[in-house]
Amino acid sequence: MSTPAPFPTGTILGYPRIGRRRELKRAVESFWKGDITAAELERVSAELRAATRDRLVELGLDGRGSAIPESFSYYDQVLDAAVTVGATPARFSYLEDAEGAVDLAGYFTIARGEGEHLPVEMTKWFDTNYHYSVPEIGPETNFHLASTRLVAQYAEAVAQGYVTRPVIVGPVTFLLLSKASEDAPEGFRPLSRLADLLPVYRELLRALRAAGAEWVQLDEPGLVSESLNEDRLTVLTAAEKAYRELGDDTDRPQIFVAAPYASLDDALPVLAGTAVEAISLDLVRGSLPEFTPGLEAKTLVGGVVDGHNVWRGDLTVAADTLEALRGLGSGAVAVASSTSLQHVPHDVNDEPYLSDQLKSWLAFAEQKVGQIATLATGLVNGRGSISAELAASAAALADRLAAPGVHDPVVRARTAALTADDFSRGEYAARVAAQAAALNLPDLPTTTIGSFPQTGDIRRARASFVRGDITEAQYNEFLREEIRRVVALQEEIGLDVLVHGEPERNDMVQYFAENFDGFDVTQNGWVQSYGTRATRPSLLWGDVSRPAPFTVEWSAFTQSLTEKPVKGMLTGPVTILAWSFVRDDQPLAETANQVALALRDEIADLEEAGIGIIQVDEPALRELLPLKVADQADYLDWSVNSFRLSTAGAADATQIHTHLCYSEFGVVIDAIRALDADVTSIEAARSKMEVVHDIKASGFDHGIGPGVYDIHSPRVPSVAEISELIATALGEIPASQVWINPDCGLKTRGYEETTASLTNILEATRAARG
Ligand code: MET
Numbered sequence: 188m189s190t191p192a193p194f195p196t197g198t199i200l201g202y203p204r205i206g207r208r209r210e211l212k213r214a215v216e217s218f219w220k221g222d223i224t225a226a227e228l229e230r231v232s233a234e235l236r237a238a239t240r241d242r243l244v245e246l247g248l249d250g251r252g253s254a255i256p257e258s259f260s261y262y263d264q265v266l267d268a269a270v271t272v273g274a275t276p277a278r279f280s281y282l283e284d285a286e287g288a289v290d291l292a293g294y295f296t297i298a299r300g301e302g303e304h305l306p307v308e309m310t311k312w313f314d315t316n317y318h319y320s321v322p323e324i325g326p327e328t329n330f331h332l333a334s335t336r337l338v339a340q341y342a343e344a345v346a347q348g349y350v351t352r353p354v355i356v357g358p359v360t361f362l363l364l365s366k367a368s369e370d371a372p373e374g375f376r377p378l379s380r381l382a383d384l385l386p387v388y389r390e391l392l393r394a395l396r397a398a399g400a401e402w403v404q405l406d407e408p409g410l411v412s413e414s415l416n417e418d419r420l421t422v423l424t425a426a427e428k429a430y431r432e433l434g435d436d437t438d439r440p441q442i443f444v445a446a447p448y449a450s451l452d453d454a455l456p457v458l459a460g461t462a463v464e465a466i467s468l469d470l471v472r473g474s475l476p477e478f479t480p481g482l483e484a485k486t487l488v489g490g491v492v493d494g495h496n497v498w499r500g501d502l503t504v505a506a507d508t509l510e511a512l513r514g515l516g517s518g519a520v521a522v523a524s525s526t527s528l529q530h531v532p533h534d535v536n537d538e539p540y541l542s543d544q545l546k547s548w549l550a551f552a553e554q555k556v557g558q559i560a561t562l563a564t565g566l567v568n569g570r571g572s573i574s575a576e577l578a579a580s581a582a583a584l585a586d587r588l589a590a591p592g593v594h595d596p597v598v599r600a601r602t603a604a605l606t607a608d609d610f611s612r613g614e615y616a617a618r619v620a621a622q623a624a625a626l627n628l629p630d631l632p633t634t635t636i637g638s639f640p641q642t643g644d645i646r647r648a649r650a651s652f653v654r655g656d657i658t659e660a661q662y663n664e665f666l667r668e669e670i671r672r673v674v675a676l677q678e679e680i681g682l683d684v685l686v687h688g689e690p691e692r693n694d695m696v697q698y699f700a701e702n703f704d705g706f707d708v709t710q711n712g713w714v715q716s717y718g719t720r721a722t723r724p725s726l727l728w729g730d731v732s733r734p735a736p737f738t739v740e741w742s743a744f745t746q747s748l749t750e751k752p753v754k755g756m757l758t759g760p761v762t763i764l765a766w767s768f769v770r771d772d773q774p775l776a777e778t779a780n781q782v783a784l785a786l787r788d789e790i791a792d793l794e795e796a797g798i799g800i801i802q803v804d805e806p807a808l809r810e811l812l813p814l815k816v817a818d819q820a821d822y823l824d825w826s827v828n829s830f831r832l833s834t835a836g837a838a839d840a841t842q843i844h845t846h847l848c849y850s851e852f853g854v855v856i857d858a859i860r861a862l863d864a865d866v867t868s869i870e871a872a873r874s875k876m877e878v879v880h881d882i883k884a885s886g887f888d889h890g891i892g893p894g895v896y897d898i899h900s901p902r903v904p905s906v907a908e909i910s911e912l913i914a915t916a917l918g919e920i921p922a923s924q925v926w927i928n929p930d931c932g933l934k935t936r937g938y939e940e941t942t943a944s945l946t947n948i949l950e951a952t953r954a955a956r957g
């Protein structure tokens with residue numbers, strides 16, 4: 188390498204790619220529908236990338252100094268890495284051209300499935316609410332450089348006048364996040380293919396270098412996690428091998444290894460001993476490391492601006508941390524976001540309905556870039572040069588901590604008075620008997636997870652109501668009509684436990700945020716959840732309480748329409764926290780108990796109104812699990828307790844359900860058991876019921892509904908396919924425990940596929956009942 192370019196003093200690890208107004212979602216979905224061509228989609232995407240680069244430079248990043256990350260993705264960054272290295276699952280090999288490359292349409296097909304071909308699985312990306320597509324790797328996977336899209340995007344930036352920094356998931360994390368392919372032999376580990384994968388990364392790096400890239404960013408959050416399926420020594424050995432080999436190649440850009448979401452711990456000395464030039468440290472979630480040999484030759488990139496959360500934070504603390512980092516004695520120090528900013532919305536100034544006071548406490552992606560630019564100036568010119576910004580940040584923080592609503596004495600008194608009894612229901616056996624008498628359900632009871640398709644009609648009616656075009660009475664009548672239809676449909680299909688379909692909910696957390704005190708909701712605060720799906724996390728800024736019942740009227744109305752039991756639907760405390768941006772001025776456990784008490788009030792009112800089954804969804808229980816083993820017990824303790832606090836007031840005869848949206852049941856089985864819900868539904872269809880083996884092995888003895896319909900895909904499962912899944916479940920779990928349900932809510936699906944799928948589920952269930 189000739190005179191290496193220094194690492195930029197201020198940078199971010201990644202930027203939201205969906206567009207301020209979700210332009211990418213619209214374009215991709217239009218492409219799926221056939222309304223626009225691949226070329227048109229590529230054009231819209233190129234425009235988005237160009238606008239992002241321009242904006243980041245305006246906000247203060249160095250446009251020619253590799254400060255702008257080239258972190259765009261059409262769908263998912265892990266899927267991008269998979270198609271880059273030629274890791275097409277065997278069932279999709281028909282999508283490959285002669286060179287083993289898949290085109291844009293093929294890329295989406297791998298993500299979404301087609302006909303008989305199930306899509307790749309999706310699972311949570313570290314401890315975030317982002318989901319990635321799980322690569323499938325086997326002994327036969329033919330790694331080769333199959334896509335140079337990243338090189339093309341770099342060249343596109345150069346043509347625009349910028350020198351950017353290409354970003355790709357690093358080889359170790361890529362394999363750690365992969366699962367063994369279907370035809371891999373028992374016990375096969377994707378990480379065992381590292382030696383075959385590294386030459387592809389080397390080739391990609393060479394191609395980037397040839398295109399002029401000064402720096403490349405390899406994302407390796409796999410190195411901070413202790414929760415992936417390999418032991419630590421194996422991970423460290425892999426990291427050492429990967430970065431020694433890639434580092435020792437001379438024909439490459441400089442390598443920046445990004446390690447967001449927690450501390451690198453013992454992986455830092457390993458990286459420090461290789462030839463990589465820069466390493467990021469998450470100094471928001473993780474802590475300052477000790478000096479380790481090798482660092483004197485590296486740039487340490489201090490992730491001091493929280494990429495996970497929306498608070499403005501304390502700029503002085505950030506500056507202090509950078510100073511302490513400088514004290515370690517590395518070759519150089521730079522400032523960055525702690526993680527990619529893909530986890531926060533675009534712009535606080537895009538929120539017309541938030542008060543100026545609340546806005547002054549917040550920083551979304553644009554504001555965070557501004558903070559980083561400020562801190563970078565401080566690093567170069569000294570703290571005096573940013574004293575005004577430091578003072579403004581301190582004033583905003585002081586204002587926030589003293590604001591009314593942040594401390595509500597009534598809420599505080601209630602959590603302070605809690606005793607052990609408040610967290611426990613009666614004996615399970617007594618509950619089973621009371622519920623059997625009250626509910627009179629058949630064997631293998633069927634139900635859904637709660638939501639029915641959110642049709643264009645529903646969205647339009649909601650928008651008209653929000654705009655004031657229709658009155659509240661008209662809107663409510665529209666919703667009641669919708670519920671009547673959904674109830675009639677469920678009765679016709681023959682489901683046993685009915686739901687109202689959640690048409691009144693724009694989002695399963697936001698709806699609660701709108702009805703609780705202590706929250707605000709955003710207008711444009713979209714954050715990508717997976718693929719083209721984005722959510723608007725609510726802002727939990729104050730003490731939480733429930734001023735009045737809000738789900739009761741809907742559930743009671745629904746129950747009035749049918750003889751079958753209707754399930755009341757609530758979102759659990761952990762999920763409300765996980766999918767909101769939560770205040771960072773007190774322990775999460777305290778906030779969780781406040782939310783739990785608000786829900787407990789709602790459950791008491793639902794029971795009072797005659798609702799005999801209440802589901803408290805906790806799809807995010809696994810997601811907040813800390814990446815470090817040492818932190819997990821404490822988390823599981825408070826999270827499980829908050830769920831118990833929300834449900835423990837229910838009578839024995841009231842059947843409490845919970846729903847978790849993932850299939851890695853094994854990891855949190857003890858916690859799931861400790862939730863003590865009467866019935867738990869989980870995801871299982873996509874992984875062909877793998878999870879039932881864990882359930883059996885764990886001796887789990889409460890009701891369990893492993894999903895038989897993958898709602899992430901438009902595919903309608905056949906009766907035969909569902910029957911096979913049910914048979915697998917019944918092979919492992921006593922029939923008396925088993926419930927039959929889809930993997931998750933139906934809100935993203937259309938009516939045609941939903942009706943067909945539920946009809947097939949009932950047909951398969953009837954056959955299984957015999
Ligand atoms: C992401 S979990 C979804 C649960 C919710 N009750 C629904 O059906 O939509």
Ligand SMILES: [Zn+2]
Nearest residue numbers: 806848931932
């Ligand atoms: Zn779910």
